Amino acid sequence: MRFVRTFHSVGHGAFYTERFYDDSYNNPQNVANFVYDCGSITDLQKLQQEINREFNQGTKIINAVFISHFHEDHINGLGHLLGNCTVQNIVIPKMPQDFIIYAMIQNALIQKGGPSSTANDILSSILSEEGHNNEEFQIVQIGEDDDNDTTLKGLLPPSVKDIWEYRALVLTCKSQKYKNRLHSLTQSLQQDAIFRTAFKSNGIIDYPKFNHLLKNNNNLSHLRGLVSQYNLNGNHYNMVVGSEPTDKTLHMGCLFTGDAMLKCKSRMKQLVGKYAVNSSLYHCLQVPHHGVVGDNHNAQLYTSPKECIVSVKDGDPNRPAATVKNDITINGGNCVKVTEKTNNLQYQHTL
Numbered sequence: 001m002r003f004v005r006t007f008h009s010v011g012h013g014a015f016y017t018e019r020f021y022d023d024s025y026n027n028p029q030n031v032a033n034f035v036y037d038c039g040s041i042t043d044l045q046k047l048q049q050e051i052n053r054e055f056n057q058g059t060k061i062i063n064a065v066f067i068s069h070f071h072e073d074h075i076n077g078l079g080h081l082l083g084n085c086t087v088q089n090i091v092i093p094k095m096p097q098d099f100i101i102y103a104m105i106q107n108a109l110i111q112k113g114g115p116s117s118t119a120n121d122i123l124s125s126i127l128s129e130e131g132h133n134n135e136e137f138q139i140v141q142i143g144e145d146d147d148n149d150t151t152l153k154g155l156l157p158p159s160v161k162d163i164w165e166y167r168a169l170v171l172t173c174k175s176q177k178y179k180n181r182l183h184s185l186t187q188s189l190q191q192d193a194i195f196r197t198a199f200k201s202n203g204i205i206d207y208p209k210f211n212h213l214l215k216n217n218n219n220l221s222h223l224r225g226l227v228s229q230y231n232l233n234g235n236h237y238n239m240v241v242g243s244e245p246t247d248k249t250l251h252m253g254c255l256f257t258g259d260a261m262l263k264c265k266s267r268m269k270q271l272v273g274k275y276a277v278n279s280s281l282y283h284c285l286q287v288p289h290h291g292v293v294g295d296n297h298n299a300q301l302y303t304s305p306k307e308c309i310v311s312v313k314d315g316d317p318n319r320p321a322a323t324v325k326n327d328i329t330i331n332g333g334n335c336v337k338v339t340e341k342t343n344n345l346q347y348q349h350t351l
């Protein structure tokens with residue numbers, strides 16, 4: 001089996017593909033495809049071209065798309081992917097309603113070109129029952145405490161099942177104070193003259209309706225004032241995925257970390273506990289959060305020489321941060337930037 005992993009050059013975003021080919025036939029057969037994240041805030045058109053180019057050969061069936069979290073730069077290309085390929089499963093972190101509401105607000109407020117968020121359109125459609133029942137894909141939600149590895153094993157086709165696995169971990173915010181602030185935001189929306197119309201009488205939000213309200217400029221400026229009272233920020237739900245051969249002696253794995261905020265010691269401990277980050281299992285590491293988070297705890301990630309890939313916009317002065325580059329280099333790793341101006345970065349292995 002031939003395995004091809006590609007870090008696509010889409011600037012500040014994330015679009016990573018893993019494809020399996022059985023070369024024992026006269027014509028190599030593309031037997032399985034996986035995607036981790038699908039977004040770009042540098043150049044969405046380039047990402048869409050990249051999707052077309054990547055999936056114009058072989059099968060257009062994607063066994064699973066993993067979405068680390070719901071921010072624009074990781075999800076805004078998903079609609080195009082769904083329109084061009086047959087996606088069987090979308091694997092997402094299981095998140096409480098309070099947090100999804102806040103993520104949608106973040107997406108709406110960062111839009112520079114007007115009140116329209118591609119990520120929110122996709123998110124509200126996959127989260128609304130009516131929306132995704134009409135689609136071909138299945139939504140697989142990964143909880144923070146569940147044994148997810150068995151569930152993910154079930155997504156692999158027979159030809160790959162014995163040689164490969166995906167293991168997911170959802171890193172969340174354990175702070176009760178933060179959760180309380182998030183909940184207060186939801187409560188104030190429920191009492192707000194405009195936004196209360198998006199809630200059903202049982203307190204459950206209607207995501208498409210909420211998304212519709214977020215497309216109005218007046219509503220957005222009103223919301224900006226409301227949100228600023230709650231001191232919320234960052235990305236506190238993020239799904240990390242280890243993509244690994246079942247034979248742990250093979251140096252072929254990749255740890256996809258999305259935008260995990262690993263300054264938090266307990267999250268780093270969870271990560272190290274689940275994945276042997278300092279072993280030779282992982283050949284590649286997707287550097288968390290576009291390399292912006294530099295602190296001592298992260299150095300543990302780089303203790304085994306590996307390819308450390310940072311997805312950034314060309315010329316970004318802060319990403320990767322100097323401390324991150326330093327941590328990688330002093331631990332013998334190779335810090336590789338993939339921007340909208342570089343070539344795709346590709347690794348091939350034979351299993």
Ligand SMILES: [Zn+2]
Pocket residue numbers: 013071073074258259289290
């Ligand atoms: Zn990001």
